[in-house]
Amino acid sequence: MKGPLNRKAVAAVAVVLSLAVLPAAWAGGPDRRYDPGTMTLRELTFGNLRDGYKIFRESCKSCHHRGNAAGARFLYTESKTMRGWNRVFYERRARCDRDGAWKGLSADDLLKLNDYLFHSASDAQDVSCFV
Numbered sequence: 591m592k593g594p595l596n597r598k599a600v601a602a603v604a605v606v607l608s609l610a611v612l613p614a615a616w617a618g619g620p621d622r623r624y625d626p627g628t629m630t631l632r633e634l635t636f637g638n639l640r641d642g643y644k645i646f647r648e649s650c651k652s653c654h655h656r657g658n659a660a661g662a663r664f665l666y667t668e669s670k671t672m673r674g675w676n677r678v679f680y681e682r683r684a685r686c687d688r689d690g691a692w693k694g695l696s697a698d699d700l701l702k703l704n705d706y707l708f709h710s711a712s713d714a715q716d717v718s719c720f721v
């Protein structure tokens with residue numbers, strides 16, 4: 591009888607601990623982003639950041655990984671600052687964009703991608719809010 595009870599107690603403690611730790615881990619970056627293109631303040635929600643991460647893996651890292659054959663330099667979230675990433679999506683001057691490599695992405699996809707890259711930019715670690 592002692593075994594199952596102990597397991598329950600351990601599970602309960604684990605749940606309480608994860609509830610206490612998760613928001614703290616999430617607070618390690620900006621929670622909002624001013625988007626210059628739409629002139630709106632965006633909440634960096636978990637859903638949008640997760641979508642942005644997937645879009646980056648599938649639509650950008652397909653070329654921008656180390657040792658790629660496309661001639662694209664290695665890119666990861668920390669390749670640019672928050673301001674730098676905003677500029678990439680606001681100015682739209684990347685060569686691959688002009689060559690049509692972004693054309694499968696909707697305006698909403700690009701906003702989420704920008705959210706994700708901004709949230710993990712090289713200077714984003716200690717910021718809890720950036721307007």
Ligand code: HEC
Binds near residue numbers: 654661685687
């Ligand atoms: C078909 C391959 C390909 C895909 C897909 C692609 N790129 Fe590129 N990208 C390139 C190449 C080639 C260059 C020019 C060489 C360079 O600067 O890396 C480039 C340049 C860039 C630059 C300018 C370089 C710099 O450091 O500022 C940025 C920013 C960029 N890409 C971002 C992206 C993003 C964001 C995505 C996803 C939406 C993406 N790329 C998808 C091939 C690609």
